Amino acid sequence: MLEDIRQERIKKRQNLQSAGFDPYPANVKRTATNAEIIKDWSKFVKKTTTTIVGRVFAVRGQGKLIFLDVKDESAGIQIVFKQDSGKNFELVRDNLDIGDFVQASGKCFVTKRGEKSIEAKELLIIIKALRPIPSEYYGVTDPETRQRQRYLELLINPEVKESFYKKATFWNTWRTIMLENGFLEVETPALEHIPGGADAEPFITHHNALDIEMYLRISLEISLKKLMVGGYERVFEIGRIFRNEGIDAEHLQDYTQIEFYWAYQNYEGLMSFIEKAYKRIIKATTGSLKTKLGDSTIDWARAWPRIDYFAFFKKETGLDLDTINEKELTAYAKSKEIDTSKHLGRGRLIDAIFKRIRPKLIQPCFLINQPIEVEPLAKRIAPDSNKVARFQILAGGTELGKGFAELNDPIDQMDRFKEQQKLREAGDTEAQRLDESFIEAMEYGMPPMAGFGISERLFSVLMNKPIRETVFFPTLRPKN
CATH class of the missing domain: 3.30.930.10 (Bira Bifunctional Protein; Domain 2)
Structure with missing residues (x-):
């Protein structure tokens, strides 16, 4: 089961490479951390473009609109990515998995539900994770796994x-x-x-x-x-x-x-x-x-x-x-x-x-x-x-x-x-x-x-x- 998932993710890595995107680029861009954006929201909401990086912990939606929960070390923030306004939408949507790292650039806004978010005009997969991370809900319960793989x-x-x-x-x-x-x-x-x-x-x-x-x-x-x-x-x-x-x-x-x-x-x-x-x-x-x-x-x-x-x-x-x-x-x-x-x-x-x-x-x-x-x-x-x-x-x-x-x-x-x-x-x-x-x-x-x-x-x-x-x-x- 795990090996099947891994092989599927390796194929997605190859898809990104075939499309001309490096799934492990040496240089990435970030203009603010998630915590800085949330703390100084009134400043960032006025900016045309803000760029964040982080790991994807949840993906919701499909078709022409997806929502991502992206966390860096400081905090988490929601990314909204739309087909009609986002570059390379299909490539990202079809090859993105929970655990991947992304770079998102766009404008800060508040959703109808009141959630502070970034509407991404560009979303790049900057690290393609080949193994799935554990569920946040269930966690890591095995004592040996917790000690041997503390990073999880x-x-x-x-x-x-x-x-x-x-x-x-x-x-x-x-x-x-x-x-x-x-x-x-x-x-x-x-x-x-x-x-x-x-x-x-x-x-x-x-x-x-x-x-x-x-x-x-x-x-x-x-x-x-x-x-x-x-x-x-x-x-x-x-x-x-x-x-x-x-x-x-x-x-x-x-x-x-x-x-x-x-x-x-x-x-x-x-x-x-x-x-x-x-x-x-x-x-x-x-x-x-x-x-x-x-x-x-x-x-x-x-x-x-x-x-x-x-x-x-x-x-x-x-x-x-x-x-x-x-x-x-x-x-x-x-x-x-x-x-x-x-x-x-x-x-x-x-x-x-x-x-x-x-x-x-x-x-x-x-x-x-x-x-x-x-x-x-x-x-x-x-x-x-x-x-x-x-x-x-x-x-x-x-x-x-x-x-x-x-x-x-x-x-x-x-x-x-x-x-x-x-x-x-x-x-x-x-x-x-x-x-x-x-x-x-x-x-x-x-x-x-x-x-x-x-x-x-x-x-x-x-x-x-x-x-x-x-x-x-x-x-x-x-x-x-």
Whole structure:
């Protein structure tokens, strides 16, 4: 059926070519967008000729008169094309299909039914579509088709299209805030010799010219911190991250993240800055400081409380992280049907248990003072403490950003890398690798600073959608 339609449209393409018309011209003409015409109708209705371009979404009538609904990115408008006043009427009428792009030139007028329209004196098919687009009425309902061929959903679902305008606003507002506060936007390599800055498995690739194995970055952190050693005091990057891990409603393997580092800023100051930034970004993106997530309403406008990680953990599990040992943590994890074979070491066990109790944190909060085992790159809150100056932003039961007082003691950092290395040797493929080039940079002196990172997961939460529905083309298996 589809192939029959395609072959029929190929014949129409040939008809246009045989009549001397290029169905894919390099140059087209447009004097106004549809939205401009509608907005300034009183001006355009006085013009002798206005030329628009767009895709045909509906064709009505036959014989000597046809009506077309033509949309460009800005809006839709009706085109009226008559046999007695339009050039090449029969050629266009007989070879036009829904989905084609047209260029229409004529005079603006209002129909008897009160619809703003253009009576075309000339109508050219400037793109001959060979496949039919989905019906606007029925839409694209198959989830895989929506993700694999997002362009079709964008064509016929204005709400989906609008959500991606909101995503642009989300990132543009982040960028504006950073620039307003004196941060320098930088770019760092996506290819690394040693992937670092996060607990995640990397994608591995091969550099042909150098004949070496390399990795796609799993974080922006290490390169940005090296720039801080180089004398910059405020840097940020909005860049792609690649993590070779599982697929679920909150995780992608290829996504955008912002990270920034701020010399001479402390943990508390960073939290104050971030709370204000989030509220501005959320209001700009959604138009409100109240959003839905599932059955919950999240009130971003309220003051965000600080919740101590150790106290929350003890309240929800009865476990005291100051005294409990790894064996006891393992026993508790097993009692909650957590697969302990995948959670090697104390830090992994704590994190796995925490993720079971995290859904109780619905309203925005800062979860502060976290165990040193779960964060090898943050500063201790005191020299002999087992807590680090790290916070997570929690809302809707999920993590939506984390910040740190960054570790800048190279000896302490090396010791923590060595502990991570032991976990790797024991089989933990996500434990962080020893990066001697980073230690070397730190030994030249890295300023005291605060750092923060958040991925596009925050945007998906604001849209109340699985994250795969908030990217244009999520990764899927090949169709064949």
